Amino acid sequence: MSASTTPGPAAGAALGLGGRTALGGRTALDGRTALVTGAAGGIGRACTLRLAAAGATVLAVDQDEKGLAELAALAARTEAAPGLPGSVEARALDLTDLDAAERAAEGVDILVNNAGLQLVRPIEDFPPEVFSQVLTVMLEAPFRLLRGALPHMYAQGWGRIVNISSVHGLRASAYKSAYVAAKHGLEGLSKVAALEGAPHGVTSNCVNPGYVRTPLVERQIADQAAAHGIPPERVISEIMLADTAVKRLIEPEEVAEAVVYLCGPHTSFITGASLAMDGGWTAH
Numbered sequence: 001m002s003a004s005t006t007p008g009p010a011a012g013a014a015l016g017l018g019g020r021t022a023l024g025g026r027t028a029l030d031g032r033t034a035l036v037t038g039a040a041g042g043i044g045r046a047c048t049l050r051l052a053a054a055g056a057t058v059l060a061v062d063q064d065e066k067g068l069a070e071l072a073a074l075a076a077r078t079e080a081a082p083g084l085p086g087s088v089e090a091r092a093l094d095l096t097d098l099d100a101a102e103r104a105a106e107g108v109d110i111l112v113n114n115a116g117l118q119l120v121r122p123i124e125d126f127p128p129e130v131f132s133q134v135l136t137v138m139l140e141a142p143f144r145l146l147r148g149a150l151p152h153m154y155a156q157g158w159g160r161i162v163n164i165s166s167v168h169g170l171r172a173s174a175y176k177s178a179y180v181a182a183k184h185g186l187e188g189l190s191k192v193a194a195l196e197g198a199p200h201g202v203t204s205n206c207v208n209p210g211y212v213r214t215p216l217v218e219r220q221i222a223d224q225a226a227a228h229g230i231p232p233e234r235v236i237s238e239i240m241l242a243d244t245a246v247k248r249l250i251e252p253e254e255v256a257e258a259v260v261y262l263c264g265p266h267t268s269f270i271t272g273a274s275l276a277m278d279g280g281w282t283a284h
Contacts, residue, residue, distance in 0.1 A: 027055030027085045028264050035059040035108045037095060037145070038115030040067025042214030043164055046252035047112050047259050049075065052086035054260050061093040061104060062115070068092060095141040096133065105148030109156070110263050113142040113186070114164040118216055120175045120223035131178040138182035139189065146193055150202065159202035160263040163190045164255070167210045167278040175227045187274060194272035203271035207258050210278035211240045213249040245280030 034051045038044035039060035045067075048060045052075060062068050068090040075088035095101050095115055105111060116138050119130050142163060153159025168176060169183035186206065193204035211217050217240075224239050225232040241247050258275055261267065276282050 027053075029086065029110070029260075030055035032056045032109040032263075033059065033107065034110035034112060034263070035061060035105055035145070035149070036112040036114055037061050037093075037141070039090070040064035040071055042216060043209075043212060043252045043255050044112075044114040045071055046256035047114060047164075048088055049078070049084070050253070050256035050260050051110070051112075051263070052084045052088050054263075055085045056110065056263075057086055058088050059091055059104070059108065060088050061091045061095075063092060063094045065092050095137045098136070098141060098144045101141050102144040102148040105145040107152045108149050109153065109158065110160045110162070111145055111149045112162045112164065112259060113145060115141070116164070116179070116182075116216065118176070118179050118220055120220060120227050122175055122227070123177050126177055131181075134178035135182050135185070138179075139185040142186060143189060146189070150193075150197070153197070153202045154200040157201040159197065159200070160267075161190070161193055161197070161202065161204040162259045162262050163187075163204070163206045164259075165190070165206035165208045165274065167208050167276065167281050169206060169208055170274065170276065170282055175224075190274075191272045198271060201268070203262070203268065205262050205270060205272070206274040207255060207262070208274050208276045208278065208282075209250050209255050210244055210281050211236075211249050212255060213251055217249070241279075243281045243284060244278060245283065248279070250277060250279070 029051060034056045036044050036048045036058060039048045040062035048058045051058050060068060060071055072088060072090040075084060078084040093100060093104055117134055163186050165186050166183045168180045169187045172180045190204045190206045197204055221232050221235045224235045228239060255277060258277060
């Protein structure tokens with residue numbers, strides 16, 4: 001099913017794998033270590049590859065071991081090309097193990113909180129255990145990852161935190177109580193981290209995409225169709241893109257470009273911000 005009436009960049013294009021950000025003959029993130037959650041697919045995978053393309057050593061964490069293996073194989077092929085100045089280290093991690101999450105973030109220079117999950121149900125039918133799981137993975141785990149990462153960042157006087165929020169961190173949609181609550185909470189956490197981190201050279205920002213062409217969004221289509229009582233083929237145009245001026249899904253590589261920019265050398269004054277990548281959704 002295609003939702004695009006305006007062409008976007010091709011997935012896997014140069015901006016996803018070979019888009020090097022040069023700085024004085026070096027790549028911008030040489031010597032930096034990044035941790036990306038939810039790295040096995042979608043936005044997380046694109047961020048992992050793009051950060052490595054900028055020179056970072058990337059710890060790619062996810063509970064999807066098969067997806068991590070595929071990511072590691074792709075990174076290895078790209079490194080051999082050559083085309084990846086940095087490197088990718090895949091690590092299996094269940095973010096509901098909060099102590100393990102905190103330990104995993106120790107010593108990193110860049111933290112990208114990306115992992116997420118979604119269930120589309122009215123509040124009265126929403127399983128409480130799923131609500132709790134969503135808040136654990138998408139809000140409490142980022143808090144614990146920050147706890148692990150900040151001491152090293154503060155000690156060296158430099159750090160970058162990028163939280164993959166959503167337009168749903170700025171707006172609400174029906175039937176997404178857990179997801180919207182988690183993203184609004186992540187927005188607040190990011191701003192507090194920005195205020196606390198500023199004296200230490202640490203920035204914290206959110207990136208707020210609309211609907212991105214990811215497995216998470218693909219899985220939503222049937223749920224949205226059932227919730228709204230419409231055929232699946234109408235979900236993208238009538239629900240997902242109804243409020244956007246740009247009538248297409250966002251590509252993961254576009255989000256990754258914004259993430260790398262916020263991690264770069266010229267963004268030390270950008271902190272506490274929420275960068276809307278929503279095709280004009282929040283312009284209404």
